Amino acid sequence: MxxxxxxxxxxxxxxxxxxxxxxxxxxxxxxxxxxxxxxxxxxxxxxxxxxxxxxxxxxxxxxxxxxxxxxxxxxxxxxxxxxxxxxxxxxxxxxxxxxxxTARRTAAVSAFAAQRLAPDTQGPLLVVGAGVQGKAHLEAFAEVLNTREVVIASRGAASAQALALHAQSLGVQARVVQDANAAIADCSLTVTCTPASGVVLDALPRKDAFISAVGAFTPQMVELSPGLCQHFAAQGTVFVDTVDALHEAGDLLQAGLDVSRFATLADVVRQDIKKPAGPVLFKSCGWAxxxxxxxxxxxxxxxxxxxx
Structure with a gap:
């Protein structure tokens, strides 16, 4: 049955x-x-x-x-x-x-990518967007990477405070900030989980930064500024979840980047790609x-x- x-x-x-x-x-x-x-x-x-x-x-x-x-x-x-x-x-x-x-597998993919690719998995973790995906990523990183400090940035004050309380119930220290761009300098891990209706991050990352950008999954959607994406491509390393990012990764496409040159998670696993030096951007678009x-x-x- x-x-x-x-x-x-x-x-x-x-x-x-x-x-x-x-x-x-x-x-x-x-x-x-x-x-x-x-x-x-x-x-x-x-x-x-x-x-x-x-x-x-x-x-x-x-x-x-x-x-x-x-x-x-x-x-x-x-x-x-x-x-x-x-x-x-x-x-x-x-x-x-x-x-x-959708929420759990997306967050699990981000946690897996961070495990394999993040220069510094200790955190703190910056969560941009306090909706369903923000909550799932908080839980996944706390469980899989043992994240113990989170910084939350969201347009909705009530949702941000609710997520902070949820983090505290998991034994994770949490604080809410108004400006994600100001907070990114203090965080080695970042996930962007917004509706992707406009740029939410444009500040340059620290050298040991890992960003998982999950909100944008069509060519028209965007969370990261073109300049930030171009910085990762020139000064760090960009990975995508699958080859479908060639026509779905709005952040990268709007930055004018050649997405075909970026390794996928399958490449990471099958070729045993090691953690690269410098900042890492992981672009997740979703996949069946x-x-x-x-x-x-x-x-x-x-x-x-x-x-x-």
Missing amino acids: TQLLNADQTAARLPWRALVDEIARLLKDGSVEVPPRLVQALPGGGSLFVMPALDSRVAITKLITFTPANAGTGRPAIQGDVVVFDVATGQRRLVLDGPTV GWDLAAARVATTQQFRTDRN
Whole structure:
């Protein structure tokens, strides 16, 4: 019988460390296939995403809507499901909450990239944007990298204070700042988790900086200034999550950079690329392979539950 999981149940099936470890395994798995995702524009400015992926054991499709106009309404910007099938039998095994999968796998990818590439993983961590992704990244970095100090910058004072209180409940010291550009000099780790409707960072980073930019996933979206992206390309190192960044990484594309010359996470794992000297920019655009990694973890957790 198919299990239909709500947001809390989906999160419980996706422990942070297990998800990060599965991402590493998936990048070495030659059976993984990820067709291009279909993005259908909707009236009113939203988009419908259809994202399939499969390996030798599991096939998934993520079906979600992205509705930027929902910002500030109490309705989530991302809604939908991830449907998980057994390849051998064709049976539908799980239906996972799509926004929860998106939040957790995105944050886990950032944490994995920081593990492998950040010059200094000690922090503090600067979180720009205090929404769903900001919360997920805080939790992932606290669990996976043992981050113990966070600085929060957000346009919404109430959401920033709520995230600071959540950080404190996890045993993480937290403070709220007004200016992310002023705070970046004090933080070795930064994640930008905004709606990507405009530049939120343009200050030059410190030499041991790691930035994971996750908000912009279309050519029109942007969080980092062109000058900041160009600085990383000239004075540091830029990595992207997948080759799809060639046509999705708005920050890099608007900076006029040749995205094809930047290594992907698959390159990092398969070529055993070591941490580079100087500042590192990791540009994340999203990929159904990350959702497949989440589905693999969730089905493993289901198997363990069924056995007990």
